[in-house]
Amino acid sequence: MVLKPTRRVAAALSSATLGLALLAGCSSDNVSCGIDQCTVTIDREVNASASVLGVEAKFVSADSNTVTLDVAGEQVTLTKGQQAAQVAGLQVSLDSVTDSTVSFQVSRN
Template structure:
């Protein structure tokens, strides 16, 4: 019985490790570990990233605040400031003319 439990735990750990990796779609590149993801969005592209079981989208920048959508909740925040959205810690790390970098982490 202990062998089955150990084997199940090993399989679960392998699945989690495989889901905690990097991917790239049109307009968004992700790099994740088990508890957080860094998403780099190309500016001027309508892109969404699926990370940690939620959808994240960079909406835009206005008046020095970045707007992001996390799990369907839209929020505007200053760059480099962390806020909680839909139970996740969200930080817009950097915004340039070409890209926006957002980190989403589990609490």
């Protein structure tokens, strides 16, 4: 079956839109994503959260080296320099903790 030019253009645009949505994998200004990995930077406050790779990540608490997050309803404690934690089919690791922000990586397994 040969598609008419109009249908080819529509199919190409549809595929491009879907590809961009999958590439982004995130819905927040504080999330920067590649294909299967995102860097999230959220405020260090109780109600801070971000939607990333299909799950919600919420700030719970932090000290100078450790951060506790709620990822997809499961609490995970991350330590700077430690291996990524497995949660909700994702790997989550801590990048940095400052007085005002927390930055962490989320990637697909």
